[in-house]
Amino acid sequence: MEKVAQNSEKIKLATVWLAGCSGCHMSFLDLDEWLFELVKYADIVHSPIADIKEYPENVDVCLVEGAIANEENLELIHKIRKQTKFLISFGDCAVTANVPAMRNMMGSNNADTVLRRSYLELGDITPQLPKASGIVPELLEKVMPVHEVVKVDMYIPGCPPSADRIKAAITPLLEGKMPLMEGREMIKF
Ligand code: SF4
Numbered sequence: 001m002e003k004v005a006q007n008s009e010k011i012k013l014a015t016v017w018l019a020g021c022s023g024c025h026m027s028f029l030d031l032d033e034w035l036f037e038l039v040k041y042a043d044i045v046h047s048p049i050a051d052i053k054e055y056p057e058n059v060d061v062c063l064v065e066g067a068i069a070n071e072e073n074l075e076l077i078h079k080i081r082k083q084t085k086f087l088i089s090f091g092d093c094a095v096t097a098n099v100p101a102m103r104n105m106m107g108s109n110n111a112d113t114v115l116r117r118s119y120l121e122l123g124d125i126t127p128q129l130p131k132a133s134g135i136v137p138e139l140l141e142k143v144m145p146v147h148e149v150v151k152v153d154m155y156i157p158g159c160p161p162s163a164d165r166i167k168a169a170i171t172p173l174l175e176g177k178m179p180l181m182e183g184r185e186m187i188k189f
Contacts, residue, residue: 011174012060013038014046015090016080018073019100019143020066023160024091025049028063030163041174057083061173063090063156063166067097068144072137081150088169089152092159094145101143111139 017025025048031038045059046052055076062084068074081087092098103110120127130136146152156169 009176011042011176012045012056012058013042013170013173014044014055014059014062014080014084015048016046016055016062016064016066016076017048018064018066018077018094018146019069020091020093021099022048022065024063024065024093024158027091027158027160027163028166031167032163034163034167038170038174055079055083059084061086061088061170063088064094064146065090067093067100068140068146068149069100070137070139074140074149077146077149086153086173087146087150089146089155090166091161092157095147095155095157097143097145098159101145104143108141111141115139 015025015028029035029049042061044050045056046054046062059080062080064077064080064087066073068077089095093100097104103114106113115129119129147155154169156165158165
């Protein structure tokens with residue numbers, strides 16, 4: 001089986017925050033002092049906690065938090081897939097679309113409905129649709145889990161996944177090995 005990285009090399013590790021609440025990244029930070037261990041074996045090349053704006057090329061492993069809910073998410077997930085060897089769907093929003101997908105149940109025109117509710121009906125100071133000002137990306141009509149858009153190599157469910165579960169998933173990768181998850185704790189395809 002192909003190794004993610006050679007033994008002598010550091011893994012290029014990325015984490016990405018799409019349509020999620022950032023709770024999965026908070027759980028990642030719950031790794032606490034083990035993060036010092038992590039950076040011995042991995043360079044964090046992109047992450048909201050590292051504030052690196054552009055997604056780089058030749059990433060070994062990427063943890064993707066959140067669903068695909070807007071045009072920006074859609075464009076970025078295709079770029080991530082193209083530039084990443086091993087893509088992990090990280091947390092229930094990425095795995096099932098979870099909370100962000102609740103608006104799917106409102107049927108057609110749901111994007112317009114939630115925008116109007118949030119920015120016009122509840123906008124008590126200067127009500128205006130963000131589309132008109134160009135501040136936020138356009139919402140998709142259907143919120144999707146990551147695997148509906150691109151191929152996913154591994155799933156880490158949980159809302160959020162515990163730090164122990166994240167650690168168990170990442171540890172084999174740091175040794176240049178593919179993850180070997182047993183039981184129902186993690187799902188690897
Ligand atoms: Fe937040 Fe849960 Fe979604 Fe993670 S899976 S981004 S904790 S709502």
